[in-house]
Amino acid sequence: MNELYRYESRQRRTSMILLVNMVVLLTMYLAARIFIPSSEESEQLFFWLNIVTPLVEVCLLLAAIYLWVKNETFRMVVTKDTFEVFDPLSRTFTFSVPVHEIVEIKQTHQANHSSIVMKTATGDRFRLTQNYHYSRTKLYAALAKVNPDIRLPKSAWRFSRS
Structure with a gap:
């Protein structure tokens, strides 16, 4: 030809990148927990982070699993x-x-x-x-x-x- x-x-490469993003997100969340001093504003921030972070983690995991299983080729x-x-x-x-x-x-x-x-x-x-x-x-x-x-x-x- x-x-x-x-x-x-292959989509498995993208799947691996999503898993790395999950680790980075969790690291950023934990770093924020450690380094942001306690205050009324930070408690409000962490209230929302405690909701959003697990949702994003689950979405990333589901997308990673989907791409790993599908594994089509660009x-x-x-x-x-x-x-x-x-x-x-x-x-x-x-x-x-x-x-x-x-x-x-x-x-x-x-x-x-x-x-x-x-x-x-x-x-x-x-x-x-x-x-x-x-x-x-x-x-x-x-x-x-x-x-x-x-x-x-x-x-x-x-x-x-x-």
């Missing part, structure tokens, strides 16, 4: 003909597009939100997820190799203001 770029990530592939992304968590970010139809990839940032949008010759727009550790530099290089007419960001790390 002559792949120029391929990135894959996949991003560039071949000489197509650019394909499969995201098992979001069908919004799942697509397959002929590379010759890609016109531009634009990285924008506004306020507290950044996005990467791919535009095609047919006018379709596809968002590229930033939730995985794929190399945008290598991805853009592979796309440029197949279709040198694609307008790509000057730097894979810089986002322009929209």
